[in-house]
Amino acid sequence: MRNKFVCEKCNEEFYNKQECIQHELDCDPIEYHTCTKCGASQSWTMRDDVEGHYREGWHYIHLGRMGYGSDLDGCDANFKLCDKCLCEFVQTFVHKENIYNSGSNSYINDDGEENY
DSSP states (O other): OOOOOHHHHHHOEEHHHHHHHHOOOOHOOOEEEOTTTOEEEEEEEEETTTSSOOOOOOEEEEEEETTTTTTTTTTTEEEEHHHHHHHHHTTTTTHHHHHHSSSOOOEEEETSSSOO
């Protein structure tokens, strides 16, 4: 039985450990993201996103399977939103201050004053 080695970055398989190690040193897979709501898309490589700025602009929403009685009964409500669409969605909330005041962030209220 031959051992199989897998690149931790792109999941490519190798039967030679040294070949896999060398591949991982040079591997820089492209990440693709598309917003389920607006259709905006973006791609980058890990070398382009060393500080995670691109990645932080995308949000995975995993609500799971909707239960009995829901208008989405039996549907898997899992989707990806760009930062713009997530912020627009939060703006529709009646109690959005619960989100804006929940962490180390600040926001500008309706009076134009900055809150922390």
